[in-house]
Amino acid sequence: MIAQANSQPSSFEVRVLRQEAPGEPSRWERHQVTYExxxxxxxxxxxxxxxxxxxAGKSTSPVAWDCNCLEEVCGACTMLVNGQTRQACSALVDKLLAETPDGIELRPMSKFPVVRDLVVDRGRMFRALERVHAWIPVDGYGDRGPGPRESQAGQEFRYPLSECMTCGCCVEACPQFSKVELTQHLDETDEQFEQRQAQAYDQSFVGAAAISQTMLFNEHPTGHMNAGERLEALMGPGGLQICGNAQNCVAVCPKEIPLTTSIAKAGRQTTGYAFKRLFDR
Ligand code: SF4
Ligand code: SF4
Ligand code: FES
Structure with a gap:
């Protein structure tokens, strides 16, 4: 970094971990960027x-990254900035340089397959939402009158959970959420590979975001009607029992979602449901 008289740098270094394609080796690339x-x-x-x-003056291809909303709402731009998982759109250079004046380091999240450079495939998180049935089923769009009444307390519990943007920060920090990266076999069609990948994901830990979404829908007066199937999923392979309660997830969530409260509630609900299932037999 070259310092100016007013102590602002004239330029700063950015180190980017690049990868051409899925499964390819990665390499560091350095760039000097003019400060503004x-x-x-x-x-x-x-x-x-x-x-x-x-x-070093060598010509190179543009770095690939993902973004959409540019206001920390969609989660698409999540990456490791100076080792910390966060959204690139809300990571401000002035603040970063004040913490690490020698430059900025950018890496893709480590728990997801890299598509290219800083773009990862977060499909596994959406697969986890499917596994826990994180939605309210509807069987028609006709007017069926008012739904069940909602309590103020219920709304206040659910609102923060509804802010989840499936960004991946919580699972990146979670010691129980390990990387699942399969390579497509030469004789395998895309469809067969996707199926094998979905099976691998379905055996692995669903992660804090999916557990929290289960509570969002179980606590909804209409969603509550399907609470059992969500709890069955949480009691299955890769479910709640994998959580070691290290609480890394809650510490890094950019939306400050009370993930450990959701996890504790899910624990109580699955225990109650297991007893009910036992005595209903
Ligand atoms: S719970 Fe928080 S950290 Fe996890 S995916 Fe949702 S918004 Fe991101
Ligand atoms: S509390 Fe559970 S979900 Fe959260 S980081 Fe720890 S193991 Fe992962
Ligand atoms: S672009 Fe949507 S969170 Fe950054």
């Missing part, structure tokens, strides 16, 4: 794309 006030990491990546050369 109020940059975020997305605008840094845009500058790098425009420069198209490394700090």
């Amino acid at each position: 006030p109020n940059l975020n990491v997305i605008s840094v990546l845009q500058k790098i794309a425009t420069q198209a050369t490394t700090s």
